[in-house]
Amino acid sequence: MSVLSPVDTTQADVPLAMAPLGPAQRLYQELLQQPAENLDDARAFLHEQLRQAAALPCDLPGEPADLAAWSRRNAAQVTHQYAAYLEERRNGAGRRYFADRAHALYFLRGVAPTKLVDGAWLHGTLRHWRDTRFTPLVRTFLEELGDGVAAQNHVLLYRRLLASHGCDDLTGLDDAHYLQGATQLALGALAEEFLPEVIGYNLGYEQLPLHLLISAFELDELDIDPYYFQLHVTIDNSATGHAHRAVQAVLDNHPLVADAEDFYRRVSLGYRLNDLGLGSRAVIADFDLERELLEMFERKRGVAGQVHSDYCRIEGRTVNQWLGADEGIASFLSALQRRGWIRRHHDPAESRFWQLVQGERAAMFGVFSLYEQQLLHDWIAGTWERPGTGALSRNGVFRSRHRQPHMPSQERQRPSLQPRENPEQRQLLDELQRLDEARYEARLIELQGPATHWTPAGLLATRLFSELTR
Ligand SMILES: [Fe+2]
Ligand SMILES: [Fe+2]
Structure with a gap:
């Protein structure tokens, strides 16, 4: 099945008829296509994932007040480990992750179900944008979507990366590859019920991992555009970026009247959801040419x-x-x-x-x-x-010995790279003009869902929503 048409469930999905989908992949597809109709399944799935997460170790500090220092310490440690890696490489050590290009492309494909719903766990927070406690989460979500600029939309960047290397057909990926993506989609669809878990998951997902730095370095070495990975190194930083905002979200939403201890317990469970399924390092280690x-x-x-x-x-x-x-x-x-x-x-x-x-x-x-x-x-x-x-x-x-010119990040960020207004966008503008304030906002939020935010209509909806919330 081509990932370039995840909303299409018709004839093109021939392999689906040959091999029944695993439970995570089925939920993943259902939540992409019809989130509202699959909430019971999403809820049952999340309860099961949280039950499993409860058995995992947790490295969060005992007190939320220590989270900012914990996040900075984590980032400093990763930077230190990365410096050691670079030193090793300068001294002649081989690549740590990717034996060859096929291995690197296998990795891009293996983590694709997760990357193609990047940010989805925060979709359900949008309707609370007027509540300033949600600001860090809403801002993070909008940045995942590039604030509606195609060249900065993380999902679009990843789709282009896959397509440029012929990796956009995900047929044959095991169900385990869909587990993180299904978790993200389920959290995004049920944010009202699982807000502490969403905040905890976000806290884990947005911390800087060592594998991101090494992957970016080795992809570049293998002539594969590392921009998607480099972007996450900078945008998720612990001083001002998503990692910082993720800590802020825990502190801002700490309940004043309800059970604060229970809130932080649920945050820590949501945090541990990141450790279920196949992470980047597991996908890399699993490669057998x-x-x-x-x-x-x-x-x-x-x-x-x-x-x-x-x-x-x-x-x-x-x-x-x-x-x-x-x-x-x-x-x-x-x-x-x-x-x-x-x-x-x-x-x-x-x-x-x-x-x-x-x-x-x-x-x-x-x-x-x-x-x-x-x-x-x-x-x-x-x-x-x-x-x-x-x-x-x-x-x-x-x-051989030919390097693809990578587009410098400055150039990528120019608004001129936005797609010109297309018929779908003009139609959307017409439609929006006829809506009252509440329905206008609801429509923009709907179009920022994981299956549509990267389409022309979704990008426009994101730009309008982003303006609304500033
Ligand atoms: Fe992202
Ligand atoms: Fe992020």
């Missing part, structure tokens, strides 16, 4: 089984026979190696099989996405010393 490659070929096998001509035979079998064979794709890849079609641990350009895949004139041009090509490329290359970053260009040509 050969397993990914075989799964990719297995997914292709269903459609490719009959389309090859019988002209070419490998060890007496046609390609169609190999693809239809019971023993699976691994035996075909072994035969290709035995017959010299694939020469592992050499420059992939020397493999005839790679020549069929790579380049515009290749017989299998367009069969493999850029991500899939990278898996194949890096698997063939194996221990072969790559001359550059191992990056493939759009037409599959191996790109």
Whole structure:
């Protein structure tokens, strides 16, 4: 299923019919498409997640008053660890996270369900924007949405990043990859009931983690635009950024009359929700190039089984026979190696099989996405010393020692990068003019939901809401 159409549940979702969705992914899709109709499921899910979170250790200070110092200490420690990492690298150590580009792209894809709903846990706080205790949460949410500027909308940035590397098809991701995203969506839909947990979750999510810094550094090294990750290093900072605001939100919402102890207990439970499911480091550690490659070929096998001509035979079998064979794709890849079609641990350009895949004139041009090509490329290359970053260009040509010009962040932030008003935006403006104040506001909030805020109408709604709340 393409992530470029998460609101579309129709024919395009062929894989959904083949493999039933896991519970987290199903809830994720339901809450994206029809949050109001799935609140009971969201509530049951959150109760279960919170039950699990209660069994996890918690490193929050005992007193909320100590949170600001705790957050600063955490940031200082991470900065210190990152300096040590850089020192290690300067002294010749290899990358800590990503063995090759395929590994890095696997990571981008693996955390995509979470990143594609970035900020969603705060959506339910918008209706309280007049209450200044909510200001830190509402401001954080609007910044996640880039205040309606496309070039700064975190979800759009991530969607573009995935698309530019052919990683936008998330077919085959395990249910565990959807757990954090489902949690974020459920919190966003039920903020009224779970406000302390939302505040706690936000506190955990917005602290600066070491993996963010290392990922940004190593992605850049591998010629993958690190902007999305760099942006979070700066925007989530503990002095003035989201981490600071997250602490402020706990302090501001500390109840004066109700049970303060119970509030902080629930904040700490919400905080621990961040530790359930697959985090960034777990996704990185889980990578197995050969397993990914075989799964990719297995997914292709269903459609490719009959389309090859019988002209070419490998060890007496046609390609169609190999693809239809019971023993699976691994035996075909072994035969290709035995017959010299694939020469592992050499420059992939020397493999005839790679020549069929790579380049515009290749017989299998367009069969493999850029991500899939990278898996194949890096698997063939194996221990072969790559001359550059191992990056493939759009037409599959191996790109060595060529760095993509990264857009400087100043340039990205110019409002001129906003999309010009389009028909949907004009229609929205017409519609809004006919609404009274309460309905106007409700409509803007609705359009800032996780499935729509990154569309032209959603971006406009965010800009108008952002103006309203300043
Ligand atoms: Fe973000
Ligand atoms: Fe943030």
